[in-house]
Amino acid sequence: MTHEHPPASEKASYQSNFAVVHFSRTYDEAFTLLVEARNYLAAHRSQHRKKNNSGEAMVRCLEEMRMTTRLIRAMAWLLAVRAVEEGEIGWEEAIDTDDLMVDLRICLEERSDACQFLSPGLLDLMDRAQALYMRTARMELQVAARCAN
Known part of the structure; x- marks a missing residue:
């Protein structure tokens, strides 16, 4: 099975040296991580319900x-x-600066020391999700900045 994408669209409405890279690896990583997180959370849902520490439950829920x-x-x-690569929408439609700023405020927050009780598996998922989010947020911010000019 091949994971090749068609060439990046050259219809960008901005002039810059920013080039759209092929996102197949990042997309595959994101999809795999999303499925892995779903499976982890589903497998551990009943285990967490048995623990009755409401403070820990709140922190776990927030971080999940x-x-x-x-x-x-x-x-x-x-x-x-x-x-955008398929020509279905333009870059201006792909960028929602208001939503991006709200999401940045929520997603950039580092986990607190109160998370030390979380399982190593969940902490690993959280770290990988944050790394993926940071990469995609940087890409989106670059495109948003180019479109704003």
């Missing part, structure tokens, strides 16, 4: 939600890039 938000936001951006 932040992790899934990062993954969903990364996937949304990568799907928008694919739509």
